[in-house]
Amino acid sequence: MTNIKISAKGVQVYYGDNHAIKDVSVQIEDKTVTAFIGPSGCGKSTFLRCLNRMNDTIDICRVTGDIRIDDEDIYDPKVDPVQLRAKVGMVFQKPNPFPKSIYDNVAYGPKIHGLARGKADLDEIVEKSLRKAALWTEAKDRLNEPGTGLSGGQQQRLCIARAIATAPDVLLMDEPCSALDPIATAQVEELIDELRQSYSVVIVTHSMQQAARVSQKTAFFHLGNLVEYGVTEKIFTNPEDPRTESYISGRIG
Numbered sequence: 001m002t003n004i005k006i007s008a009k010g011v012q013v014y015y016g017d018n019h020a021i022k023d024v025s026v027q028i029e030d031k032t033v034t035a036f037i038g039p040s041g042c043g044k045s046t047f048l049r050c051l052n053r054m055n056d057t058i059d060i061c062r063v064t065g066d067i068r069i070d071d072e073d074i075y076d077p078k079v080d081p082v083q084l085r086a087k088v089g090m091v092f093q094k095p096n097p098f099p100k101s102i103y104d105n106v107a108y109g110p111k112i113h114g115l116a117r118g119k120a121d122l123d124e125i126v127e128k129s130l131r132k133a134a135l136w137t138e139a140k141d142r143l144n145e146p147g148t149g150l151s152g153g154q155q156q157r158l159c160i161a162r163a164i165a166t167a168p169d170v171l172l173m174d175e176p177c178s179a180l181d182p183i184a185t186a187q188v189e190e191l192i193d194e195l196r197q198s199y200s201v202v203i204v205t206h207s208m209q210q211a212a213r214v215s216q217k218t219a220f221f222h223l224g225n226l227v228e229y230g231v232t233e234k235i236f237t238n239p240e241d242p243r244t245e246s247y248i249s250g251r252i253g
């Protein structure tokens, strides 16, 4: 039985003339946290955005190569990017709740994708998503209050609940803790570890400590190349490539 969720082959990304991702091939596992690390500008976020076609929204961006999720070509013209993004949820650097109530933030996706069969069903999805995002206890008595009134860490967990509510297979996280204090960061990291039981989680992080704490697999990017990919512990203790070694020992980046 294969555990591969995402398979990318020969992926190239250009922003105009800037060749940002150079022939990247990688197989990302299900029920695993995979960390993308590397110096600023190496292409981590660009490659992450390829996985739910978020780069489609950037005019000058061109993506080629083959990316499959559960063996389905996500760049096939038959694939609706909006549906794809429900299946491949994304959490951004800065918590970005909608200017709506906590309840509506979570209910929005299931509503537009027709995932609920009425109010009771929707209530259940909202509760389940908030529970999975470890926010239910704090939010259950204020569901009608604005999501923007929560603390930064709570807002980020709300954004995770919103991503989970559309029953995704994959969760992409682009530096999800960079705007959070150490306590909120620890809570989100704990949550990422739990989410691994249900999803394939891919996280971009600038923090090598965070990559070491939360991920089982790590991909090291440098100047648009995927230099090394493997078991996190090995990448951090015994990397194969001298560039990885330099990065983890703080000599580049």
Ligand SMILES: Nc1ncnc2c1ncn2[C@@H]1O[C@H](COP(=O)(O)OP(=O)(O)OP(=O)(O)O)[C@@H](O)[C@H]1O
Pocket: 015, 018, 020, 038, 039, 040, 041, 042, 043, 044, 045, 046, 047, 058, 206
């Ligand atoms: N929206 C964009 N338009 C034009 N060029 C972009 C865009 N986003 C990224 N790039 C370019 O693509 C390259 C890779 O950037 P990317 O943001 O993917 O790197 P990163 O490793 O995530 O960096 P950081 O860690 O600083 O966020 C850089 O040269 C960057 O200037």
